[in-house]
Amino acid sequence: MSAEVIVIGAGPAGLMAAISSAQKGAKTLLLEKNEVVGRKLRLTGGGRCNLTNSADLQTIINNIPGNGRFLYSALSQFSNKDIINFFEKENLPLKEEDNGRMFPVTDKAADIIEVLIKKARQLDVDIRTESPVRNIPALGSVILTSGETLRAKSIIVATGGNSFPHTGSTGEAYGWLTHLGHTITELYPAEVGVLSTTTDLQGLSLQNISIEVFDQKHKRITKHQGDILFTHYGLSGPAALRCSSHIHQALKKHNLQSLDLTLDLFPGKNHEELRKVIFAKAKKDHNKAIKTILSSFVPKRLVSLILTQAQIPSDITFPQISKKSWDDLISTLKSLKIPVSGTRPLKEAFVTGGGVSTKEVDPKTMQSKIVPGLFLAGEVLDISGYTGGFNITAAMSTGYVAGTHAAIHANSPLLR
Template sequence: MDKIVVVGAGPAGMMAAIKAAENGASVVLLEKMKRAGKKMLITGKGRCNITNVAEVPELIKNIPGNGKFLNSCIRAFDNEDVQYFFNGIEVPTKVERGGRVFPVSDKAADVVDAMVLQLHELGVKLYTEVKVSEILVQGNKAVGVKTDDGQKFEAEAVILATGGSSYPGTGSTGDGYKMADKIGHKVVTPLPALVPLELEEEWVKDLQGVSLRNVRVTLFADEKRITDMFGEMLFTHFGVSGPIILSLSRKTAQLLEEGSFVELMIDLKPALSFEQLDARVLRDFEKYQRKEMKNALKDLLPGRLIPPILDGAYIEPDRMVNSITKEERHRLINVLKGLLVTVTKTRPIAEAIVTAGGVDVKEINPKTMESKLIKNLYFAGEVVDVDAYTGGYNLQAAFSMGAAAGNWSVWNDEEE
C-alpha cells in the first residue's frame, strides 16, 4: 500500500486523507493542534457553511483569488459531490439564502466530528499535537516529513494542507509557506482577505454596531473606481465590516500594499435615483417642516448616522427644516448617494477569515494538485494562493483541492 502523509487536519487535509484512504492507501494525518478541524468549528459563525449550490462557473466567479485554476478539481469534486459526501457520513444538509449549504443541525462540530469518525473508520492514523517543520526531499522527490522534535515520517507522497496565516489560534500560522519556500516553491506574499477595514474618520466610532442593509459600496483607488458590492455592512469602533466589506477587502489589501490612496463610497439608497431620492426627501421635509434637521431624517436613516450625514452636507443639525434651501437639499442627496470614507488599513491578517497569497498556482498541476517542481508533493487548501468570497466558496475550494490531492497522490503511481 502507498504510504501517504498529510500535513494539516483542516477541511482540505481531512478530505485529502479520506480520499487517499478510500483508494487503499495507508494514510498518516499530522495536526499540530489538540484536535482536528479547529478553524472549521468557527466557520459560518459556528454553523459551518459547507458549500454553495451555485453552478460551477458561478462558483469559480466567486473565487477571485485564482478561481480559474480550480476549474478542473472543482468539476471533479463539485458542490453536489460535497453534499453527497456529507449526507453519506450522516451529516444531512440544507440550503439557505444565497445558495449557502449548512448542516441541518447548524453545528460546525457535527461536520468536524463526522469527518474525524470517517478518518478512523478508514484506518487513517491521526496524530494531534505534532508540528511538522520540514518536507524531506531526495533528488526532486518528496519522501516524507520531519517534525519539530526530530521525528521523521517516511512517505511515498506528501500532501501539504497547513492552511494560511489567518486565525493563528486555530493553527494557521503560515508554517506551510515556510516549508514550501524552503524547498524552492514561490510563495505569493500573504495578505488578509475577508477582513474588516479601518477608517480614518473619527465619527465612525460613534456608529459602532450600526448595521446597514441594501447599500452599495464602491471601492476607489487614487480616485479611480475599482469595483463595487451590494448588500449588508456594519460600522465598528475602528471602521467597517460585514459581508460586502469583507468581499471588497481582498482588493483593498492589495491596493493598500501597492501604496494607493483608498476610499469607499457608500450609497445609502442605491434603489433610488438622485431625482427619486430628492422627491422622497421633499416628502419628509413637508412632514417635518417645523422640526430641526437632526429630527427630520429619522424615517430615512438610523439615528446615529444622521449627524455625520448632515456634517457631510454642511448643514447644522439644529437648522429648521423649512429654512433649508434647494442647494442644501441637493448637497444632502449627494451625501446620501455617496458618503465617502478613507481606508487607512485592513485589520491584522490574524483577524482575517482567509488569507490571500500562498504557494504560487503556476507551480502546481491544477488537475492533480501535485507540485510541478517536486514529484509526489501535493498542496491543498489555504496554503495555496486561492481565496474566495463568503458564502461557502472557500470550503468548497478546500474540499475540491483536498479530494484531488488525496486521489491523485494514489493514482499517480498507478499511471506510471
C-alpha cells in the first residue's frame, strides 16, 4: 500500500501533522500502535488538557527551556493563537485559567481528541490504529511489526518521547532514527518530582513561594515562583517540577551527589520589610517563645526546620533574641535550604528531555537535514517545556509545520 504522506504516532503532534498534510491535499495515512489515538493526550492536564497558553511568542519560547528557540519559525507558522482558533472553528472553545493556561470549556481532554479525529476523518486521513511500526529501513518505506511494508514520499515521525511508556511513548523510534544517521541527545526526565532527604514534611504544601537552585559554587541555575508540595520522596508541585530538569542536569554536569535549593517563603517582602513585621509581633507578644511567634507566619511544621537552620533555640523570647539572630532568622525565611539529590525517573516524568538533535532538523519545515523526505514532530525531538500548556503547543505547532511541508515535499514535481 502507498500514501503520499505517512505519519507515525497519533498524539497531538501526529494528529495535527495528519490534518495539515491532508489540508494541503496529500493522501495521508496515520499509523498508531495503540487501539485508540491520543492515549497520553487523554491524561493531560489531569484529564482536562491544558493544550496551550495565551502568552506572547517570546514568553512561550522562554517557557520551553529545552531548545525553545528552535521553535520561532514553527510558532510563526502555527502559533498558540492558531491552536485556539482551530478549536474554536471546530466548535470547541477554550477558556483561560491562571498563568495563561488554556483548557477546553468542557474540561475534557477527550473532547480535544474527538475534534482532532473528526477533522482528520473529514479530510480523508486514513487512521490505522493497532498498527505498530517496527522500522523505517530506508527513505520512503515503513515496516509494520505485522511485516507489512508501506511506502510514501514523505514520512513524519511523531512517536513522542519515552516517559509514561504505558501510553505508547516507548521510544523505539530513537533506534530507527539513529540507524538513519540521526543523533539522539541524551534523554532525561523533565517536569518530574525532585528527591530530597527532607521527607518529614510530607503532605505540607506552600503557596506562591520562590524557589532557587544553586550549583556548588553558589551560582544560580534557575529560579521559579509558585506552589510546592512536600511528598514521601521529596518535592512536587508546579514550581518544583520546573526546577527538576535543571537539577538533573546540574547534578550530572558537575558530578554531584546533591545540591541545595533555597525557598524564599516571603518573595513579596524584602529582608527589612519582613524583619519589621515579625519583630513587631515578637515585641508585642514578648513573653511568647519564638517558635510560637513564627507559627503565625509560616506553617507550624516548618518552624523547627527554620529555627534549626537559623541556629536559634526554639523557646527563647523577644528580650533574648540578639540582633544577629534576627538577621539569621530573616535570612533563613528568605532562603530556607532544602538538600536535593536527584529526580524521579524518566518513566514518571511529564516530559522527556533530549531526543532527536534539533541541529539536524530544518526549523522552517521540520524536515530532516540528513534524510530528505523524513520529517520529525513533537516530543521525539529534543524539545521540552515547562508545564502550563507549552509541550502540547510545541507538539501541535511542529506537527502542523511537518504536515504542511511533508505534503509539499510529496507533491513536488521532482518526486512525481
